[in-house]
Amino acid sequence: MKQRVALLFGGKSTEHQVSLQSVRSIYDSIDKENYDILLIGISKDGEWNLYDHLDTCLVNSHCPDSIELKKSGKTIALVLGEKGGQFLELQSGKSLGKIDVLFPLVHGALGEDGSMQGLFRVANIPFVGSSVLASAVSMDKDFTKRLLRDAGLKVANSMTFTKNKKGTINFKEVKDVLGTPMFIKPANQGSSVGISKVVSEEEFYKGIDIAFSYDSKIIVEESIVGREIECAVLGNDEPIASLPGEIVTQNSFYSYKAKYMDEKGTKLIIPAELEDTVTQEIKTKAIKAFKALQCEGLARVDFFLTKDNDLIINEINTLPGFTKQSMYPKLWEVSGIKYHELINKLISLAIERHQN
Incomplete structure (x- = not known):
């Protein structure tokens, strides 16, 4: 029997377009023989829409700087009851039925900062990624630094x-x-x-x-002078780390434009050209950071590597992008986990966490 997976995307944050790119990639790659897919898009004004197919909701879907979300005319709401929550179509009052896993792809504020994760917890619906605490503290760069320092990991002053x-x-x-x-x-x-x-x-x-x-x-x-190194982490209680990758940008820093729009302005070296001992240290510290913030499911840990091989953590992203340029899936691909397999693992981890 197929599992029902709801892809939740869009949102009110400044990263709305990044989310639309992420859902495009995941929808194209997810195993539709094993999953029934529900598409729930959140408009910039916060309206939750139900879609029959991705092509009916995205405009300019392959253009990062002009991609848009259309409203479907089928608005939905999450209604809380005795055993949790269920989605209802407002126009008809019809329930969308049981959802086995929610896969949130709503980047930024109100998406990966614990707000949405709290809603899913109250609704008793399994979801991909970290829960409330890890999402909130990883989003807040101030609190991230405090917790990482307490764990003995280096961060920038x-x-x-x-x-x-x-x-x-x-x-x-x-x-x-x-x-x-x-x-x-x-x-x-x-x-x-x-x-x-x-x-x-x-x-x-x-x-x-x-x-x-x-x-x-x-x-x-x-400002830290060093190579920009990223490492992907996957798992719940016993997480694993990918091979690291390096970002080489022609800009003054790795900006929004460089990440999602200007493919020529940034070079991704995957895996990064590093000594084995440095690679292992990066993987070890990425997992240590993941655990220090109590992350689950997935995260990308970003480092600066100085000329003295000193590792300084820049940030942790608990809901990294899944666009065609995104490091997280690329890092796992060179580490032996293909894109569609990665999606399967994330869904399984969500169910495992919910059962525990």
């Missing part, structure tokens, strides 16, 4: 500011601590959204304004 203290932020004081160049980031954004690399005082205050336009908390971080 940084300073945290909240919007109500914006008027007290002083360029010279921050520069004295972190030096230049420095990076200014919203605390709760992914895909390099809202990030500025700054050197001058003018750039600094402009970067502060940009970051605060996305979040009420920001971090200012020292």
Whole structure:
């Protein structure tokens, strides 16, 4: 008997288009002989829509910078009851029936920050990826750093500011601590959204304004000179790590555009050209970070590797992209797990976690 898997995509965050690219790739590759697929798209204004086929909901589906989600005219709602929750089609009142696994592909705020995961927990529906705590703390760069430091892992030096203290932020004081160049980031954004690399005082205050336009908390971080290395982690209680990959970008840093739109601006070296001892250290520390944040299912751990072979964790992404340019599935492919097999494993891990 086929399992029913709901692909949930879109969303209200700035990473809406990334999500649409991810669902395109997964829908094309998922084993439809073993899974019945439900397609649930969330519009930018937060409306949940039901679709019969992916081609009916995506416009410009193969163009990353112009891909769009159409509304279907079939809106749905999650209704909570005694034994959990079920989805209902609002126009007809008809239940969508049992969903064996939800596969969330809603990147960014309200998708991978624990909000949606809490909803699924309350509804008692199995879902792919980390649960509430890991999703929330991994999304917040400030708390991620605190927990990783406590676990004995190295992170870049940084300073945290909240919007109500914006008027007290002083360029010279921050520069004295972190030096230049420095990076200014919203605390709760992914895909390099809202990030500025700054050197001058003018750039600094402009970067502060940009970051605060996305979040009420920001971090200012020292610049680390090193190779950008990423490692994929897969599993629940006994996670495994992939071979690492390296990102070489022609831009000043690995920006949103470089990740999802400009294929020529970035080179992915998979696997990364590293000594065996360094490769093993990366894998070990990726798993240690995964466990420190209590992640489950999947995550991508991003490192800087300095010329002295020092490993500094940049961030952890609990719902990494699954686009054709995305590192997470590419890393597993060179590590021996093909794309469709990876999807199967993630679904199995979701069911295993839910049963436990």
